[in-house]
Amino acid sequence: EPEVTQTPSHQVTQMGQEVILRCVPISNHLYFYWYRQILGQKVEFLVSFYNNEISEKSEIFDDQFSVERPDGSNFTLKIRSTKLEDSAMYFCASSEWLTGTSYEQYFGPGTRLTVT
């Protein structure tokens, strides 16, 4: 069964460093998402991406964050200068075309980001 994959599973970085989290969405999906979950808190929407551009972003997704689809398979989340409060589990998700009938979002296993 097709699945969303994410690498690395765990990333430790120092405050102020740049990190890139990588995701490979399901191959026929056209919508891509990033969510995050701070330990003990709710899963929060960060950004959605369609047709090579951001479709929606949350208040959390400030100028420190960016997303990119550098090739036909990868979808990345970059944090330019990490802060302690960026420590969280980051989930990538993807879904099929949204045309009046909604489709399930399929989530990857997550990348645990620890900022020290």
Next chain:
Amino acid sequence: KQEVTQIPAALSVPEGENLVLNCSFTDSAIYNLQWFRQDPGKGLTSLLLIQSSQREQTSGRLNASLDKSSGRSTLYIAASQPGDSATYLCAVGTITQGGSEKLVFGKGTKLTVNP
């Protein structure tokens, strides 16, 4: 702003019991509702998706209902098993101005099924 609440926060039951998990949301203008399972330190596994026009969905021992007008959904688990132990998340789908969908999550119900 959509808010999703799940009650109870934790539930412990003996094996074989039928149980109900509750989810409520503040804005009834939803596109769909998804129930997920999350094992400790793991990702989110989609269990059921209910379209806004539907009242319920079933998959095996799971049945999810949706009452949009009252802002409620329930997840019914029949004949619970120790392997059902996990955190169950309810997520409401809304359409953004950009035309994509975003999910708003509840904090989850942590279920423990004791052998």
